[in-house]
Amino acid sequence: MKKILVLILSVVLSVVSLAGCGSGSSNTTGKETDTQEAATVAEDNLSLAEQAIAERKESGNYPTIVMAFLNWTGAPSGTERIQNLISAYTEEKLGIHVRLEILDSSSYSQQMTLMLASGEQVDLFNAVYVGYSSSVNKGYCLDMEENDLIQTYGQGILDTMNDVYVNACRINGTLYGVPQQRDMAIGMGGYVIAAEYLDGIGYDYASMYTEGSEFIQTTPEEIEEIFEKLHETYPNIYVFAPQESFVRNSVVYDDIGGDVFGVLMDMNKLEVSNVYSSEAFKALCEKAYEWNQAGYISRDTLTDNTTGAAQVKAGTAMAYMSALKPGIAAQEAGIVGRDIVVFQTSENIMRSGAVASMPWCISSQSENQTAAMQFLELCYTDPYLSNLLCWGEEEVEYVKTEDGHITFADGVDAQSTEWYNNVNWEMPNQFIAEIWEGNDLAIWDKMEKFNNEANVTKALGFTFDNSSVTSEYSALKNVYDEYIYQLIYGFTNPETGIPEMINKLEVAGLQKYMDAKQTALEEWEVSNKISE
């Protein structure tokens, strides 16, 4: 018995001491870099960054920066090759090596949380799915302005990104992450309808496009008429395949704090209200109920998780909704595999979470914060690097076409390519990368215009820490799940369904949750001086 005890004790002790060593060593290195930084702060900023590179190169000891992000299918087969190309480039440019940690979207949040919580090496990570504000609350993210880190080593990021977007990533005034170049606004009321059915009912869409636009601007009533005709002509195909995003894509509101319990119905007023008691939501549910009764919607919609695009592709439905942005027509046509026509029935808006939903963060436990920041800056400013991240290796994955686009290299297609991440929206700066064939060469100018001209919420950048009302949240979420699909897919009469849902939400603590949001919003308003 004693022997066993001794054995257990020694195992426990060695584990404890190992853990102690681990944390001890990381602490000391952290301090060293701090003092080094402090010692050299007096010198010129530009040379500081260069100095750091020179120091790394002289020592010949290249630190490895681990960059983590998600894609849809897990690390592509070409990851190691691309990573080596990036490393070779950054070794020369910055004196660092890079390791890419590409994780499958379904496990990203879990794996990242584990890696960050357990202290495994991650220097740069994208906060998508992990949740930016919760990552900050849990202490995963480094304050980028601590010792002027970003100003000294990442000025290029600040030069690239619009100040408004950078500031939208501040939490209580502190910058824990930086946004990437992508679509920040969304086009509301976007219906995608397969062109062949429109041809079938003799609908002349070709003449309806305004110059240079890929959408047809129209009214909800017009869509309604089209649906009616479609149903008459094709009674055996369902007209419309609604999805959970039906509300989000139809009703103009700002789901502040990233959840639907307490929203801004008027985006210019910082006043939290309940979207489910709004007229707009009621009208939407009534429409859905009407469509469902008329047989426009599949009776299996409640239990069938197939996306709208996939249903149109399969030929079981004719239309679905999509959030719009420049380039969407080409994108959706690619997914659906049929010619499509995109209609827009509403305006373009920018919600508060749009900018800060997936910023790039530096881990607070990173031992090479300076190098991580410098690498991040290079991702924002260097087209070669951006192309590697977005499209892979030239002549292997892609080739340039004569008109300035790029396309698959010879013998490579979407299936056989070794680097086709489909997550360019996540990359720091896709705007400086090449443009894929089939897209408008001016797409990024259009995107900037689209972002700049959207109706922007007054709460842009507001994030909500709901840790004081988590019990309410979990109860609200259960009520939401219970009712929302029946209502928005039109399986329940809104006359009775909506009051029932509202009642249950209220019992579950909606008012308390909304009050907490309102208080946080007011505090945020003061600390960010929005009123001025």
Added chain:
Amino acid sequence: MAETTGALGLTAAQVKSKKMKSLKRFIPIYVMALPGLVYLFINNYMPLPGLVLAFKNYNVKGGIWGSPWAGLSNFKYLFATQDAFIITRNTICYNLTFIVINTFCAIAVAIILSEITSKAKKFYQSAILLPHLISAVIISYLVYAFLSTENGFINNAILKPLGQEFISWYTEKKYWPFILVIVNIWKSVGYSCIIYLSTIVGFDKGYYEAAAIDGATKWQQITRITIPLLKPTIIMLVLMSVGRIFYSDFGLFYQVPRNSGALYSVTNTIDTYVYRGLLELGDITMSAAAGFYQSLVGFVLVLSANLFVRKIDRDSALF
């Protein structure tokens, strides 16, 4: 009798050496058990200190031990709403039903299988066991193939020829207690009958031969010999499932009803409620609290059920 008097006559030293001897004799068995014990220790005992998370306000910087205490606030959400009653009721009632019906079916299947002597026995047993090995997601699609409103087997192949209206299975609450019980039996009976079957196979054939000579029918053999002999096994297995009465089969209650909101009042259990509530929050302390609560109640129930069994029949109690 001779042995006991002999043991009483031994000196203290002799007793000790005998103990040592038996210990030595069992060393190979202990060695064989070692990997299992190590596994048990790593898997079931080492994480125990993590239970403290249920009472913490966790952050990464502080780690498990450095994070501030949160009292009982992590447990609040389990009891805070009107759903608390529904999810507790569903969890306990379904599990009680499962325990009764599954035990009954498993014993019945085990006895039937034990009576089969043909070569097909192996085939039957595998066929019954197979559903246990299928993932809940696939089971949910198998059930969907039966119940889908548009293309389902029951609506199209049974109700339609009978001239009946289609039933929208996934929005009608009243059918689901039965559907879930049936699916659960189909899924788990093969596995739970294994232990009964192996116990029955181990019974002394002499009892049955003697009974047959005395003119006992098959049915009498089953009720008078097999079931009484099975009693300790039944009690042990029931006690073990009582310990898990606050846990529900997540796949069965989440995947099989295809997360249909209209069915929540009959399909929501503690596990699915916690999953839905915390999926987007990602709050590990709240999920730790749910697990803590479930295992605590299970622990208390096992102790009291065992106490109850011991009051009635001392030999059948687990401990």
